[in-house]
Amino acid sequence: MTDREAFALYELRCRKHIQQGGRCAICGNYVHLAFFQLGHRIPQRKDMIQKYGSRIIYHPRNMVGTCSLNCNGKVQLTPDSMEEKALAESIRGDITEGR
Ligand SMILES: [Zn+2]
Numbered sequence: 001m002t003d004r005e006a007f008a009l010y011e012l013r014c015r016k017h018i019q020q021g022g023r024c025a026i027c028g029n030y031v032h033l034a035f036f037q038l039g040h041r042i043p044q045r046k047d048m049i050q051k052y053g054s055r056i057i058y059h060p061r062n063m064v065g066t067c068s069l070n071c072n073g074k075v076q077l078t079p080d081s082m083e084e085k086a087l088a089e090s091i092r093g094d095i096t097e098g099r
Pocket of ligand 1: 028066067
């Protein structure tokens, strides 16, 4: 990871922390920024990147902030579910419109 990528990731964590009011997306507990971790709703696995493309997988809307590894493990959407496909389609629409 380059310094620029690391900075972009830190910036995204800060932004998500503010958007979520400092709360975990799963359990709702407050979490200090230092322990706030991002999880992928559609996982960043090779097969998923091939299926949806890296722009969708690494899009901010595919990520949510959580308080712990336990909560982070619950972020992932059910594979091949309607929810997963709907999120991917919605993000694709944002990308197309330049958001
Ligand atoms: Zn939590």
